[in-house]
Amino acid sequence: MKKSPLPLQNICGNEKKIIGKEALVKLLRWHFGFSDFRGKQLEAIQAVLSGRDCFCLMPTGGGKSMCYQIPALAKPGIVLVVSPLIALMENQVMALKEKGIAAEFLSSTQTSHVKNKIHEDLDSGKPSTRLLYVTPELIATPGFTSKLTRIHARGSLKLIAIDEAHCISTWGHDFRPSYRKLSSMRSCLPDVPILALTATAVPKVQKDVIDSLCLQDPLVLKSSFNRPNIYYEVRYKDLLDDAYADLSFVLKSSGDVCAIIYCLERTTCDVLSAHLSKNGISCAGLNNKLRSSVLDDWMSSKIQVVVATVAFGMGIDRKDVRIVCHFNVPKSMEAFYQESGRAGRDQLPCRSLLYYGVDDRKKMEFILRSAASKQSESSSSQDRLSKKSISDFNQMVEYCEGSGCRRKKILESFGEQMSASLCKKSCDACKHPNLVAKYLEELLTVCTSHQRNGSSRIFISSSTDMTHGEQFSEFWNHDDEGGTSEEDISDSDDGTEIVRSLAGSKLSRKSGVKDKIEFLQHAEENYYRNKNSDKQVNKLDKNAISETMRESSRQRFLNALKEAQQRLGTLRYTGVSICTLH
Numbered sequence: 001m002k003k004s005p006l007p008l009q010n011i012c013g014n015e016k017k018i019i020g021k022e023a024l025v026k027l028l029r030w031h032f033g034f035s036d037f038r039g040k041q042l043e044a045i046q047a048v049l050s051g052r053d054c055f056c057l058m059p060t061g062g063g064k065s066m067c068y069q070i071p072a073l074a075k076p077g078i079v080l081v082v083s084p085l086i087a088l089m090e091n092q093v094m095a096l097k098e099k100g101i102a103a104e105f106l107s108s109t110q111t112s113h114v115k116n117k118i119h120e121d122l123d124s125g126k127p128s129t130r131l132l133y134v135t136p137e138l139i140a141t142p143g144f145t146s147k148l149t150r151i152h153a154r155g156s157l158k159l160i161a162i163d164e165a166h167c168i169s170t171w172g173h174d175f176r177p178s179y180r181k182l183s184s185m186r187s188c189l190p191d192v193p194i195l196a197l198t199a200t201a202v203p204k205v206q207k208d209v210i211d212s213l214c215l216q217d218p219l220v221l222k223s224s225f226n227r228p229n230i231y232y233e234v235r236y237k238d239l240l241d242d243a244y245a246d247l248s249f250v251l252k253s254s255g256d257v258c259a260i261i262y263c264l265e266r267t268t269c270d271v272l273s274a275h276l277s278k279n280g281i282s283c284a285g286l287n288n289k290l291r292s293s294v295l296d297d298w299m300s301s302k303i304q305v306v307v308a309t310v311a312f313g314m315g316i317d318r319k320d321v322r323i324v325c326h327f328n329v330p331k332s333m334e335a336f337y338q339e340s341g342r343a344g345r346d347q348l349p350c351r352s353l354l355y356y357g358v359d360d361r362k363k364m365e366f367i368l369r370s371a372a373s374k375q376s377e378s379s380s381s382q383d384r385l386s387k388k389s390i391s392d393f394n395q396m397v398e399y400c401e402g403s404g405c406r407r408k409k410i411l412e413s414f415g416e417q418m419s420a421s422l423c424k425k426s427c428d429a430c431k432h433p434n435l436v437a438k439y440l441e442e443l444l445t446v447c448t449s450h451q452r453n454g455s456s457r458i459f460i461s462s463s464t465d466m467t468h469g470e471q472f473s474e475f476w477n478h479d480d481e482g483g484t485s486e487e488d489i490s491d492s493d494d495g496t497e498i499v500r501s502l503a504g505s506k507l508s509r510k511s512g513v514k515d516k517i518e519f520l521q522h523a524e525e526n527y528y529r530n531k532n533s534d535k536q537v538n539k540l541d542k543n544a545i546s547e548t549m550r551e552s553s554r555q556r557f558l559n560a561l562k563e564a565q566q567r568l569g570t571l572r573y574t575g576v577s578i579c580t581l582h
């Protein structure tokens with residue numbers, strides 16, 4: 001139901017003084033229906049309304065948006081919100097408009113008619129817009145900067161809120177170069193308070209954000225990052241017969257709950273969502289080209305489970321997500337915290353489930369190492385970041401492979417000390433210590449046997465959705481640990497070793513003939529696609545992985561694929577795996 005517009009607006013006029021809690025709570029109740037502020041919301045709101053800069057760290061789902069939405073309602077003028085994603089802006093603006101709040105966003109996706117109307121309002125001298133959402137890219141354009149300067153000169157710009165402020169920092173996991181340009185706002189728009197908001201707790205990020213934005217004597221508000229309503233759990237793919245079936249079982253036995261399943265690759269999203277649907281789960285795959293109909297169906301509860309790459313979810317405010325599952329190990333604890341934090345935004349009990357596999361770990365290590373070797377050829381700051389990404393990933397490995405409380409590991413990775421009693425058995429390691437210890441022992445055996453067998457791998461890919469936007473077109477590699485090398489394989493008499501290896505990670509013994517044929521055809525297509533692209537091959541030649549790309553081994557590989565298609569019934573398993581990433 002729409003509310004009448006802003007009955008309590010301008011409660012504080014233009015004065016820079018601390019506004020009492022009561023008046024602000026009234027606004028909160030009237031517009032949002034919440035009875036009281038949460039955590040540090042009130043302090044942040046009071047600070048910015050009094051004209052002070054503020055840096056606000058709140059856990060995922062903590063209610064950061066309210067810290068700039070209430071000021072927009074309490075004071076005349078515009079609150080400018082800088083937000084990293086158009087989808088995120090659209091969602092927030094739509095939700096605010098439904099509440100009768102005058103919010104707009106400016107983006108390239110809008111028609112010129114809509115944009116003109118917004119600009120007319122901004123230029124009117126007495127804009128009705130209370131919240132204006134924009135991307136950092138727009139702020140960086142000279143035209144928009146001078147528009148903001150004019151609005152400010154008329155006294156109509158009341159606050160600049162930088163959402164997801166960790167994107168400013170090169171230490172943040174979502175670093176966006178255009179965010180860095182926001183630093184100019186302080187000089188263009190003096191006196192306008194800046195509110196930086198993030199759920200990223202790493203101290204280096206905090207300092208970087210504060211310095212980059214030139215915040216002056218900011219009020220720094222930090223809340224605990226603990227999410228007590230999330231139960232943390234890791235399942236070990238290598239110890240399961242079939243991880244797909246296991247996940248189906250988990251979802252079915254949890255009832256018809258809302259869930260997000262994250263996969264590293266789009267192909268896995270498609271395959272997994274098909275599997276879950278076949279098992280009667282209300283589910284759809286959503287790759288990182290957001291398909292709005294799937295998103296709408298999920299937001300409106302027509303479907304309950306969405307299988308997506310990690311690009312999905314930032315700013316999606318479905319409160320009743322009961323399970324967030326990572327079907328592949330995330331690249332860092334920060335990313336894991338953000339993504340798992342999309343569960344239980346209603347503060348009710350929910351679950352974070354991570355499927356950990358040794359193959360997945362090696363794949364991610366390979367990707368990060370490849371990126372690192374490429375970047376170390378360029379600047380030293382990139383080199384530093386590559387090393388950081390590898391050590392960030394190691395924290396994730398420790399979360400899965402190490403013993404002890406999972407919650408403690410999450411919080412400690414953000415520099416927050418946790419008392420032993422805080423978890424209250426709300427992670428698998430605290431709830432079932434003996435079982436988890438047994439799994440870890442078994443996992444160790446699996447890892448040791450992987451190493452003994454010399455786990456080599458072949459990746460074929462035209463992926464664009466990997467870490468750091470890297471494009472891995474085609475590469476062959478063998479693990480540093482030694483064991484069977486690619487040369488060893490390709491020197492075997494007729495290439496059958498490669499044939500046998502093809503079923504490694506992608507196909508299981510239970511896969512049907514059709515799956516196997518599709519898989520091999522796919523590999524072949526990728527092979528040709530990449531072979532014809534000199535540019536890609538040349539690019540790879542410059543990198544560490546190029547040495548084994550010789551025509552003889554290519555030919556053998558192709559022969560092996562052909563042979564495999566004929567010998568489908570006789571595939572055997574070696575330590576070698578092939579992965580297709582599109």
Ligand SMILES: Nc1ncnc2c1ncn2[C@@H]1O[C@H](COP(=O)(O)OP(=O)(O)OP(=O)(O)O)[C@@H](O)[C@H]1O
Pocket residue numbers: 034035036037038041058059060061062063064065066199315317319341342345
């Ligand atoms: N004071 C409050 N009382 C109850 N619910 C609240 C309150 N403040 C915010 N919420 C609700 O909490 C949910 C999370 O808020 P919000 O989207 O602002 O979180 P966030 O901190 O931006 O999280 P994330 O970093 O995960 O995006 C929203 O549904 C919001 O309506």
